[in-house]
Amino acid sequence: MEITDKVLKEISELAALKIKEEEKVELKFFLKEVLSYFEKIKSIESKKLPALVSPLKPPLCLRSDKVLDFPDKDKLLEQASKKQGALIKTPPSI
Numbered sequence: 001m002e003i004t005d006k007v008l009k010e011i012s013e014l015a016a017l018k019i020k021e022e023e024k025v026e027l028k029f030f031l032k033e034v035l036s037y038f039e040k041i042k043s044i045e046s047k048k049l050p051a052l053v054s055p056l057k058p059p060l061c062l063r064s065d066k067v068l069d070f071p072d073k074d075k076l077l078e079q080a081s082k083k084q085g086a087l088i089k090t091p092p093s094i
Contacts, residue, residue, distance in 0.1 A: 002027045018033055 001007075008028060014021045051076060070076065073086070082089035 003035075010065045 005024070008019065008024060008031070011017075011031075077083055077086065077088065080088040
């Protein structure tokens, strides 16, 4: 697939990107390179390979959760710099 200015514009609109004029040539080159990798993947004969259900061996085993009571909640709350009732208030994390 040829990466034209029109294709690049469509991609940038779909991805909500603002592409500067001086970035277009380099971006076209990288996109063309990525597409060439997909072409290589498409050319691999995989019909004779067994189906891969999961890349994990053995299958992932989940543990059961156990609710445990913390022995000294009051001592822990005393050490907290910010608290809200019986909860420790922490800065937001993203």
